[in-house]
Amino acid sequence: MGNAPRVVVTGIGAETAFGLGVDAFWEGALSGRSAIREVTRFDTGRFQARHAALIDLERGPDGAERETLFARDAAREALVSCPLFGGGRAGIAVGTTLAGNSALTEWLSSRTGGAEGLSRSDPGALSRDLAARHGARGPVSTVSAACASGAAAVGLAAEWIREGCADQVLAGGADAISPFVFSGFDALRALSSSAARPFDVARDGLTLGEGAGFLLLEEEDHARRRGAPILGRVAGYGSGSDAHHMTRPDPEGRGLIRAIDRALLQAGRVPSDVDFVSAHGTGTTFNDAMEEAALAHVLGARARTVPVNGIKGAIGHTLGAAGALEAILSVLVLLRQRVPPTAGHATSRADSPLAVVSGAPLSPARPVTVALSTSSAFGGTNAALVLEEA
Amino acid sequence: MRVLLTAASTLTEAESAPPEDANRLRRMDRFGKIGFLAGTRAFAASGAARPFGPGARGGVVVGTRHGCRSAIVEHAARLATAARVEDLAPSVFAATVYNSVNGELAMALGLGGVSETIVSGRTAGLEALILGARRVAAGDADRVLVVAAEGVDGAMREAWEQERSALGARAAGVVLVESGAAVLLEAPEIFSKQEERTRFLEACLFFEPQMRRAAARFFEWMKEVAARGSGGAARKAAVTLCTPDYEGLFEGRKEREDFLEGEREEAPRVERFGAAGMFEIARDVARIAQTAPSPHSPSKKIHLYVTRDVTGAMAAVALESSSF
Numbered sequence: 001m002g003n004a005p006r007v008v009v010t011g012i013g014a015e016t017a018f019g020l021g022v023d024a025f026w027e028g029a030l031s032g033r034s035a036i037r038e039v040t041r042f043d044t045g046r047f048q049a050r051h052a053a054l055i056d057l058e059r060g061p062d063g064a065e066r067e068t069l070f071a072r073d074a075a076r077e078a079l080v081s082c083p084l085f086g087g088g089r090a091g092i093a094v095g096t097t098l099a100g101n102s103a104l105t106e107w108l109s110s111r112t113g114g115a116e117g118l119s120r121s122d123p124g125a126l127s128r129d130l131a132a133r134h135g136a137r138g139p140v141s142t143v144s145a146a147c148a149s150g151a152a153a154v155g156l157a158a159e160w161i162r163e164g165c166a167d168q169v170l171a172g173g174a175d176a177i178s179p180f181v182f183s184g185f186d187a188l189r190a191l192s193s194s195a196a197r198p199f200d201v202a203r204d205g206l207t208l209g210e211g212a213g214f215l216l217l218e219e220e221d222h223a224r225r226r227g228a229p230i231l232g233r234v235a236g237y238g239s240g241s242d243a244h245h246m247t248r249p250d251p252e253g254r255g256l257i258r259a260i261d262r263a264l265l266q267a268g269r270v271p272s273d274v275d276f277v278s279a280h281g282t283g284t285t286f287n288d289a290m291e292e293a294a295l296a297h298v299l300g301a302r303a304r305t306v307p308v309n310g311i312k313g314a315i316g317h318t319l320g321a322a323g324a325l326e327a328i329l330s331v332l333v334l335l336r337q338r339v340p341p342t343a344g345h346a347t348s349r350a351d352s353p354l355a356v357v358s359g360a361p362l363s364p365a366r367p368v369t370v371a372l373s374t375s376s377a378f379g380g381t382n383a384a385l386v387l388e389e390a
Numbered sequence: 391m392r393v394l395l396t397a398a399s400t401l402t403e404a405e406s407a408p409p410e411d412a413n414r415l416r417r418m419d420r421f422g423k424i425g426f427l428a429g430t431r432a433f434a435a436s437g438a439a440r441p442f443g444p445g446a447r448g449g450v451v452v453g454t455r456h457g458c459r460s461a462i463v464e465h466a467a468r469l470a471t472a473a474r475v476e477d478l479a480p481s482v483f484a485a486t487v488y489n490s491v492n493g494e495l496a497m498a499l500g501l502g503g504v505s506e507t508i509v510s511g512r513t514a515g516l517e518a519l520i521l522g523a524r525r526v527a528a529g530d531a532d533r534v535l536v537v538a539a540e541g542v543d544g545a546m547r548e549a550w551e552q553e554r555s556a557l558g559a560r561a562a563g564v565v566l567v568e569s570g571a572a573v574l575l576e577a578p579e580i581f582s583k584q585e586e587r588t589r590f591l592e593a594c595l596f597f598e599p600q601m602r603r604a605a606a607r608f609f610e611w612m613k614e615v616a617a618r619g620s621g622g623a624a625r626k627a628a629v630t631l632c633t634p635d636y637e638g639l640f641e642g643r644k645e646r647e648d649f650l651e652g653e654r655e656e657a658p659r660v661e662r663f664g665a666a667g668m669f670e671i672a673r674d675v676a677r678i679a680q681t682a683p684s685p686h687s688p689s690k691k692i693h694l695y696v697t698r699d700v701t702g703a704m705a706a707v708a709l710e711s712s713s714f
Contacts, residue, residue, distance in 0.1 A: 047475050088596065088607075096509075097487065104459065105466045108545065118549040119701070122455060123488070124511040128701050131597045140597035140703055141517055144457070144488035144509040152506055159524065165595070180466060184483030186475045238530075241505035243444030243496040246417075247484050255502060258446050262504075262530060378484060379493030381505040 004162040007235075008390065010228040011216030012328045013077030013172075015070045016315040017053035017209055021077060025315075025325070026332050029340035030361050034314050036195040036207050042179050049191035052177055053209035053316030065120070067099045068129055070212035070321070071174035075130050078170060078214040081228055085216070086135030091166040093157040094127040094142045095149030095173035096320035102178045126174060138166040144320070146377035147280070148239075149173050150213065151323025151385050155237030157217050167222040172214030172324035181319070182208060188247065196283030196317070197344035198310030199292070199356045206282040209316020213325035230390040232331040235370075236269065238262025242380030249286055249376055253294025256374060256382040260298050263372070263384040271298050274306055274386075275368040276333050278326040279354075280376045281310025282317055283344065287376060294374075296353035303353045307362050309333075313344030323375040323383060330371035330387045338363055392578050393523045393590040395709065397436035397679060398672035401428050401570040414494060417481050419460035420541025420568065425452060425491035426498070428570030428672075429537045433499050435676070436574045438533075444502025447532040449525060450492045452539070453508045453518030455664035460543045461485035491537055503531045512633050513595070513697045513705035514538065514664030515571065519671065520707060522575050523590040534575045538668035542568035550661070557636045557700065564634045569665035571672035587678045591615070591692065591708040599702035601637040608706060609645040612694060615708045627692040631657040632667040636700050667697040671709065678711050 014021065017035035018028030028035060035053045044050050060069050071094065079085050104121035119125060127142040139160050143152045150173030157171030175181075185191050185208060192205035215234075223230055240258030244250035264270065277299075279291055296303045311329055312318075318325055333339055339362040348356055373385040401424055407415045411430065415423050429450070433440075465482050472478055484490075489507040496505060504525050508517045515538030522536040542550075550566045557564075575590070594611040598604035616627065629646050631639065635657035640646060662669050674693065689712075696706045 046472060092597075101462055101466075101486075104462055107549065108463060108466055109470070118456075118546075118553040121459070121549075122511055123457075123509045124455065124514065124699075124703075125701075127510065128597070128703065131702065132599065137597055139595040141508060141510045141595070143507060145492070145505065145507050146487040146489050156506075156521070163524070180462075180469060183469050183472070183475060183478055184465060184480075184486065187478040187480045187483055189480075239449070239504040239506055240446070241444065241449065241492065241496040241502050243500060243502040245497075246490065246493050254444065255505075258502060377489065378487045379489040379505070380496055381489050381492060381507075 006220040006233060007158040007161045007217050008220045008223050008233050009215050009231045009331055010218045010223050011078040011081045012231060012331060013074040013214045014325060014328055015055065015073045016211040017055055018315060020073055029311060029314055029329060032341040032343055034195055034343040036316055047183060047186040049186050051195055051207055053207060054177060055210055065102055066176035067174045068126060070176065071126055071130060074172060074212035074214040075170055078216045082216055085168060088137045089167040090136040091138035091160055091169040092127045092131045092136045092140045093153040093169055093171040095153035095323060096123055096126055096142060096144055097146050097149055097175050098181055099123040099126045099175065101180050105180055130170060145381045146379055147319055147322055148375040148377040148381045148383040149320035151375040151383035154215060154234060154324055154327050154385055155383060158234040158237055161217055161219050168216060168218045170214055171217050172212060173321040174212035175210060175319040175321050177208050177210045190284060192283060195344055196313050198281030198283045198313045198342050199288050199348055199354060200345045201347045201349040203283045203285065203288060206284050207316045209318040211318045212321050213328045215327060232334050232390050233388040234385065235388045236263040236267030236386035238384045240382045244380055247378050249290040251290055253290045255380055256294040256376055257297055259382040259384040263386045267386040269370060269386060272302060273370045274299060274372045275366055276339060276371040277306055277308045278330045278371060278373040279308050279310045280374050281312055283312060292353055304355055306355060307339045307364055308354050308356045309340055310342045313342050326373045327385050327387060330373045333368055334371055334387060334389045337368055393526045394576050394578055394581050394586055395573050395588040395590065395675045396576045396581055397432050397574040398675035399428050399431035399435060399572050400669055400672045403568055411498060414498060419458055419485050420543055421454060421457050421460060421539055422485060422490050422494060424541055424568060424570035425537045425539030426494050428539060428572040429495045429535050430498060432572035432574050433535060441500035444500050446503050448501040449504030449531045449534045450495045450501050451506045451518045451522040451534055452491045452537045453514035453664050453668065454488060454539055455511050455514055456540060457488040457509060458486050458490055459546060460541050463545050491539060495535060501535060511701060511703055512663055512666055512699040513703040515666060515668030516697050516705035516707050517595060519668055520593040520595060526575050526577050532577045532580045535572060536575060537572045538665040539570040540568060540663045540665045542566055560636045564659050564661050567660045567662055569662040569669050571665055571669040573672050573675055588675050588709055588711040591710050593707045595705045597702045598704060601639055604704050605639050605643055608704060629694045630670055631696045632670045633697045634658060634661055639698055667695050671695055
């Protein structure tokens with residue numbers, strides 16, 4: 001990385017099915033509970049699956065979509081330490097998988113809405129909404145790499161700071177679950193019959209969730225000058241493609257391996273430095289097997305000792321928010337030196353190469369100073385983030 | 391930043407595909423088809439061969455405003471009438487992700503490296519180009535295929551008519567055009583078969599809803615680019631506003647003529663959404679690449695390409711091209 005500016009985390013914000021706020025997210029994760037419930041917000045009678053981790057929040061008074069409300073809530077919390085955020089050196093990077101779909105579906109059924117019909121279904125509206133609300137006048141962008149979107153947004157934001165395009169960037173992801181999304185994953189036979197069990201021998205699919213996670217990233221000197229709390233660092237980001245199949249991961253995990261290798265290289269780290277893994281861990285047969293293969297390849301024999309958490313067993317698969325929420329979880333593990341158990345996980349398969357934390361929180365024997373967060377997506381897109389202690 | 395634009399292609403409708411891609415195209419929506427075809431044609435124009443397996447040093451970056459909207463519309467329509475989940479088509483839902491073009495191109499062309507997708511409205515295409523150039527410049531990839539695409543179906547046209555009417559008098563007569571554009575970016579180290587024609591110089595990206603301030607910020611950046619360029623051989627320059635000028639962005643502003651010699655193009659009367667900018671660049675790169683080299687020393691020309699989203703985003707890219 002040479003003399004490139006260092007990127008620190010000075011704020012975090014979350015909204016998940018555990019509730020509003022990072023504290024609710026962390027306490028829920030530590031408890032080992034799952035926020036997955038039977039869906040009552042819409043009718044699942046036509047579908048095979050019945051469960052999701054949903055947030056009890058309706059559309060805003062200004063007509064804002066639910067993903068926009070989640071994003072606003074999480075962004076507001078992430079900016080608590082920085083009331084003066086804004087201006088030409090402040091940016092916004094948002095990841096989303098399906099933002100705008102509900103608006104589009106609604107427009108299709110009514111064919112009214114004027115200009116709103118097109119602009120409200122524009123996924124880029126998510127980042128522009130936050131830019132307008134918080135006065136960001138630097139780079140503002142929305143990325144959509146399916147379930148790797150949140151991680152990609154954090155990676156993009158960190159690069160803007162390293163390259164001197166911005167001093168501060170609010171980065172994260174948001175998505176909301178609708179019948180549209182639920183039906184699609186159900187049609188793909190990707191959903192669990194009950195609740196996701198990441199890396200468990202009896203796993204039978206993923207469970208959808210919704211929410212948002214945001215991190216305030218900042219150039220280190222800028223953060224120190226204003227006396228901001230430094231919670232951690234974003235040291236590396238990598239992207240890699242499976243080039244294998246649109247919905248099934250490469251069984252050998254080659255795209256994810258390339259993403260991890262690149263993230264470690266950018267961070268100036270080697271695999272033996274990794275102390276904790278926040279895994280993508282959807283709970284599907286194919287994803288978890290792929291991730292086991294990739295992590296075993298990268299970490300070697302140490303894979304059996306590096307603690308792994310799969311948060312999707314607790315808050316569901318939050319799609320475009322997942323990578324950002326898992327980055328926040330990594331920051332919290334670095335700060336608090338405790339690894340939450342993986343909700344839904346009881347027993348790994350006999351030859352699993354991973355040390356999935358299960359049952360109760362773990363206080364690792366080796367201090368957690370470097371965390372790896374992984375994301376994998378339809379389209380064969382993979383992303384990895386390396387986060388370090390402050 | 392040493393990044394070359396070595397091959398390009400543009401499309402305004404999804405034309406017929408080579409037989410090797412026919413099955414692949416069948417499962418794509420309009421966005422997927424036009425993006426995929428633009429990408430494979432730019433790749434073919436570079437002379438690169440399709441590999442048998444994924445390589446880590448090649449990647450794909452895609453920009454779009456509405457992307458997989460056709461697939462979304464189709465899934466929504468099926469859902470509206472479905473009595474049970476079996477009535478839905480899994481392959482249609484699988485195409486409702488914005489990175490579908492990334493995945494298809496990665497598989498077809500063996501591009502197993504970086505894969506990123508930008509969905510930032512009308513600036514998405516140029517943002518994708520900026521990101522792709524960053525990946526090559528940083529050494530994350532030797533070769534990145536940058537694609538910008540918008541598929542246009544009946545529902546999109548209907549929605550566009552509503553949006554256009556709300557954009558005011560300047561939008562009258564602006565025509566929505568399905569568009570695909572692709573540019574192959576390569577590191578100079580791997581490009582040796584011919585002389586450099588076009589290279590990426592620099593870029594700016596910001597959000598400024600107030601139109602006058604946005605124009606001022608752009609012209610400030612433009613002056614910096616012109617100043618940096620003046621140290622070398624004499625350079626002519628051009629500025630192209632690639633999105634329709636719904637706001638009168640440059641009206642009454644002399645800076646374009648004052649600081650840059652040469653061409654002044656009028657804003658287009660076509661709406662390409664997120665493919666704007668990339669379309670014009672791909673068109674120019676392809677034209678320059680096809681020009682026969684001259685025995686005389688080429689002059690260098692800086693060309694600025696600008697996209698503006700009326701919501702406030704602005705992206706601009708400076709390229710330097712050999713002009714024979």
